[in-house]
Amino acid sequence: MTTPRDLLMVAMDAAPVRAVERGDLALALAAAEAVDLLAARAIALDGERIVPGYRPALTDRLLDEAASSVAQQMPYEPVGEWLWRRGRGLSEEYLTALEADGQLTRRRHRRWLLLRTDEVVLVDTPARRDAAHRRDSGEPVLAALATAVGIGEERPDEAPDVTDDDVTTVITALEDAIQELAAERQRRDRRRDDAAVDNVRRGY
Template structure:
């Protein structure tokens, strides 16, 4: 299993009443990919820039796709720029992968509501149990990513367990990107409200 898959499964399991915005989740998934690429030594960080290795060693198809999307010559991608580029619609891509692998099912809310569209649910699987165990153990990387998308509360202080400086850099970039996206949503909401008031003559 990979960190992005664990994050998506954890989100689907934990997000009742706290479902994250898709854009937030996509940014966090991109960050999770980068953390796994760092762990696999497929990339390193030079400051806040991502330097691919000569021989990336990843066995997951989505991580291979992520690695192949990186700039391989200077100037390399910055972490922030890559999160925004790679993160576009990434949650939908991972959902499609899980569905293809048979890890998602369809279920209706009520049997008598025959015209209600079914919603996607996780099936019981080793992958789901692995993600649940990782979440239950408060593994710091997964916990930080889950906090970034809002499915668990932010810790009072940054976790001292994330000792790897490169991983900490990626986690900080994910949190910053999610905050920037939320600020953009708020600006758009204010602009739309002002436009509606003009039309209503208020």
């Protein structure tokens, strides 16, 4: 399994207790892809910009698509911009992939808070148990990704010990993007509340 698939499974297992915002998860899945692509040397970082690697054979279709989406010529794309672009609709793509692989099943009268419109549950498979073991063992990269989207305990005083500088850059870009998305939600909620107050004043 890949880091994005592990992250999605961990998020779904956590969903009945702590819901994850769909947009946050999509950004985190893109960050998880970047982490795996760095490990495979399919990409590298030049400062905060993603540069293409030597394109090894990637057996995971979505990871291969992620590698293909990287700008091949200068000016290369900053990590944060790539997360926004790659993350669009990514949660649904990974759900479809997990279902195709038999990792998910659909069940009536059961809704995950994570995915309010989909009645899907994880199947008890070796992949799910491996993802849970990776989470429970405190593996730094998965822990950092999970913490960024609010899965598990509140952020500790010391961040998970990610020692790779490039991975740290990706995690930082993810945290910045999630904060930006949260700020946009607050602005949208404020506009909606202001509109509701105006309607009351006008007698509606």
